[in-house]
Amino acid sequence: MASVGGGSKDTLTLNLYPMLDIFSILIVFLLMSYSTDPVSHDVNSGLELPDSVTMVTLDELPAIVVTKSELFVNDKKVADVVNGEIPRAQLGESFQGAIRPVYDELKRIADANKRIVAATLNDPAQVGKTGALTMEMDKGHPFKLMKRIMLSAQQAEFVTFKLVVTRIEN
Amino acid sequence: MRRKRKGIKRQDVTDIELNIIPFIDVFSMLNTFLLFSAVFVATGIIEVQVPFLSNAPQPKEEGQRTLEVKVDAAKDKLQVITEYSKEPRNEQKFDFPNTKEGMDRMHERLVAIRQANPTQDKLSFFSEDDVIWESISAILDAAKFRKQTDPVFSFKNEKTGAMEQDQQFVFPKIIMGSVIL
Incomplete structure (x- = not known):
């Protein structure tokens, strides 16, 4: 004033x-x-993660993201999710309950990984090694959907899964 | 020196002010950028494996009598099954409700099993199709992670012969058994 x-x-x-x-x-x-934080990752807005007491931190970005309505592999939408289910028409030529588009996409990634490993490593034993996948999934989805995705990944030679959760205090 | 000092004329005291406005501008910009790109939700992972058929030769331990631990989850019930790989199998089943209290009791049972068999670090997990991921993650928490009040599991490493301790896990290796069933 x-x-x-x-x-x-x-x-x-x-x-x-x-x-x-x-x-x-x-x-x-x-x-x-x-x-x-080794990896800073913003959770997709279309999903809610379950809580966990895990102390293991996220070390790589999720390759598979399952929101409430869509399924992505490396940011590429491969299928819709309706009420926790993949519509029958999108399952493709399914085998043992796997999701064909997920298998195709992961197989392509696995083959590319193998080529890179073969080109960089001299040890042939390492080339055939099975891979790990990080998966982020909405907490409301049923095990049936998770099982289908895991089966698709297993067929594409991914056997270790890092399931993303929200960390809470033990 | 004294002479020199005496010789210096006393000047008027003037306030020197540092212009901190550009400094504040930079700080504001940096703060805005960092706050926008910051992630405030702490994410972690639960590592699990799915069974994999391999042509590799069977490991030597296959011939030994080992304890197999399974957890079977349904929407309203949890079951822990322990069984030896060879006769006498001594199969035992423990039922718990699929609630917070039930999971705590299941965790205590699994801790007791691991304490009695410290070398056994593998657990097979089975679930019905309608159990949701939120419930599964809580069950995996109870089966996999050690609480601060739990005992530390000491065991002898078969390969190195050295004594080791599991500080973080009750059952570190979780196999999702239902995936290929």
């Missing part, structure tokens, strides 16, 4: 140092949380 009316020549100076302190602390905190 000091300068209002032009009568007084007093100027008010705002002390900005406390704000600077807060900013510094906030930046340090945010940068620290960046460096401690």
Whole structure:
């Protein structure tokens, strides 16, 4: 109010140092949380993860994402999900209950991985090694859907699954 | 020195103010960027395996009499089954309700089984089709992870002969048995 009316020549100076302190602390905190998490992954908005007491942190981005209504393999939509089921028409030429489009996509990835491993490793024993997949799935989906996806992946030589959950305190 | 100091003329005291506004601008931008890209939900993983048919030769342990531990999940019931791989099989079944209390009791039973058989680190998990993933993850939690109040499982490593401890897990290896059934 000091300068209002032009009568007084007093100027008010705002002390900005406390704000600077807060900013510094906030930046340090945010940068620290960046460096401690090996993988920073934003959960898909179309799904809710179940809670778990696991201490094992996420080490790679999910390859399979099953939202409430869609199924993605490496960000590519491969099937719809209706009431926790894959529509029969999209199952494809299914074998033992697997999902054909998921199998095809994973098989393509597995073959590409094998070619890369064969080109970089001299040990032929390592080439045929089975792979691991990270899977993120909505907590409301039934085991039947999970089983179908796991079976499709198993046929494509992925036998280890890292199931993504929300970490809570033990 | 003293002379020199004496010789210096005393000047008027002037306030030197550092212009911190650009500094604040940079901090604000950095804060905004970091807050937007920050992830506030801590995600973790539960590692499981599915059975895999292989042409590789059977391991030597196949000939030994080992304990097999299974967990069978239904919508309202959980069952722990223990059985030896060879005669006498001594099959035992323990039933629990599929509730929070039931899972706690199942966890205690599994801890007791692991304590009695510390070298046995594998558990087969079976589930009915209509059990939802939220319920399965809670069952896997109870079967796989050790609580702070649980005892530490010490066992002898067959390969190295050294004593080892399982600090984090009750059953570290979970096999999703129902996948190929």
